[in-house]
Amino acid sequence: MPPSDPPPDGPSETTPVASLFAFLSREVLSAVIALAGVYLSAKVIKRVMDPNSDERERLRQHREQVLERLYRTGVPRDALRCLGPSEETLLHDLVFPEDINSDFDAVGGLQGTKETLKELIVYPLLYPEVYAAGRGGAASSLLTPPKGILLFGPPGTGKTMLAKALAKESGANFLALSPSSLLSKWLGDTEQLARAVFSLARRVQPTIIFIDEIDGLFRERTSQEHEAHKNLKAEFMQLWDGLTTDDRFNQVVVLGATNRPYDVDPAILRRMPRPFEVSLPAVEERVEILRKVLHDVDVERPFDLQTVANVTAGYSGSDLKELCRAAMMHPVRESLRATAKSVGTGMVRRKAPPLRPLTLDDVLLARREVTRTQEQSADYQERVARESSGDASAASMDMTVKFLQMLATKTS
Ligand SMILES: Nc1ncnc2c1ncn2[C@@H]1O[C@H](COP(=O)(O)OP(=O)(O)OP(=O)(O)O)[C@@H](O)[C@H]1O
Ligand SMILES: [Mg+2]
CATH class of the missing domain: 1.10.287 (Helix Hairpins)
Structure with a gap:
């Protein structure tokens, strides 16, 4: 191998400007690397020291979005100034009426209940000025919505659905307090959180405070009741009474739902003077519910809803939905079987054939697969x-x- 050329002797060709430039680039590069290192280590240290920081950031962004939406719906900025920490926590349980996907039309049957609830809650919240047309322009306290309403009845009859529909129809914000989310939050200062429920509800009114499965949160008093839970109940009732003390412009309603009314504390029940039973649907109501449940399903024509309704006595709305779901599996299974067969014989796999329309027989057969609520209730x-x-x-x-x-x- 020929020897490689010796390096050129003598002074380098680089000018002072070029070497200054090279020096600066090296320095800048190492500064950038050092900064990136500091930034990354700060992130890692922050995550180790505070593992909830990302979650907190997510909650902060959610809170900002909720507040922005509230301003846009006309809640004055002043009303939302200086929210307490408990009120901020509760912002996450606030549902906007436009985000609710069930309205009165989606609820089959219960015609009388829907009409009465419209008069009692929907219209006063929608048209407060009409109800304020009493003497001197102030609403008579007889015309303001009742402060507490209870929906009770067997499981699966549409109580939760109706409560959501009420908020949607009345354009009210829906503060849904579920026992599971609340009891965990209420492990801290229970009274403070109870106060926050009512103060937030007032700030963003009209508001429906909805307590689903109210028997879980406000069970009849027992000797083993936890002190914190007792305080919560007492504070909640006091604040609730505060709503009724002649506040004629109050637009906050407490709505409870339960399928175990006998387990609810009677003191709580007394604060809901208008109980509505959401009962198992009668035959004509079952026709209506079936029509709603099957509205987007391809069914054979004509499809005799009346026959299905006649043989489903004791079924709740939820049972009827499950019945239709089970029936829909028949055409689905047939279609899947046809596809599997073509694969099994080694033929080229075919696309699943389109589902055939649902037949009356599918629904009648599916009755064996669904237990009626009546039996459980x-x-x-x-x-x-x-x-x-x-x-x-x-x-x-x-x-x-x-x-x-x-x-x-x-x-x-
Ligand atoms: N009257 C109804 N009209 C239309 N669909 C209904 C009706 N009742 C029940 N359903 C269907 O059953 C589902 C369950 O109903 P929902 O959760 O409102 O019952 P619930 O009375 O609150 O039951 P639970 O007492 O167990 O809480 C609804 O999402 C809806 O699909
Ligand atoms: Mg329910």
Whole structure:
């Protein structure tokens, strides 16, 4: 191998400007690398020291979005100034009416209940000025919405759906307090969080404070009741009473729902003077619910909804939906089987054939797969009847009457 050329002797060709430039580039590069290192290590240290920082940032962004939306819906900026930490926590349970996807139209049956709830809640919240047309322009306290309403009835009859529809129809913000989310939050200062529920509700009114499964949160008092829970209940009731003290422009309603009304603390029940039973649907209501459940399903024509309704006595709205879901699996299974067969014979895999329309037989056959709520809710029927009077004639009584009797018996 020929020897490589020796390096050129003598002074380098680089000019002072070039070497200054090279020096600066090296320095800048190492400064950038050092800064990046500091930044990354700060992030790592922050994450180790505070593992919840990302979550907090996410919550902060969510809070900003919620506040921005509230301003846009007309809540004055002043009303939302200086929110307390508990109010901020509760912002996450606030649902805007436009984000609710069930309205009265989606609820099948319950015509009478829907009409009464419209008059009692929807119209006063939608048209406060009409209800304020009393003497001197101030609303008569008789015309303001009742401060507490209870929806009770067997499981799966549409109570939660109806509550959401109420918020949607009345354009009210919906503060949904679920026992699971609240009891965990309320492990801290319970009274403070109870106060925050009502103060936030007032700030963003009109508001429906919705307590689903209210029996879980406000169970009848027992000797083993935790002190914090007792305080929460007492504070909550006091604040609730505060709503009723002649505040004629108050637009906050507490709405409770339960399928175990007999387990709710009677003191809480007394604050909901308008109980509505959301009962199992009668035959004509079942036709209506089936029509709504199947509205976007390809069914054979004609499809005899009446026959299905006739053979589904004791089914709740939720059972009817499950029945239709189970029935829909028949055409789906057939389609999947056809595809699997073509693969099994070694043929080129075909696209699944389109689903055939749902038939009456599919639905009738599916009845074997779905248990009726009536069977599970025997406990509900029996407990309300027993606790209302213990009277044998109770069986034929209207449920709301039984309920009121039950309340009277418990509080006497
Ligand atoms: N009246 C109804 N009209 C239309 N769909 C209904 C009706 N009732 C129930 N459903 C269907 O059943 C589902 C469950 O209903 P929902 O959760 O409102 O019942 P619920 O009364 O609150 O039951 P639970 O007492 O168990 O809480 C609804 O999402 C809806 O799809
Ligand atoms: Mg419910």
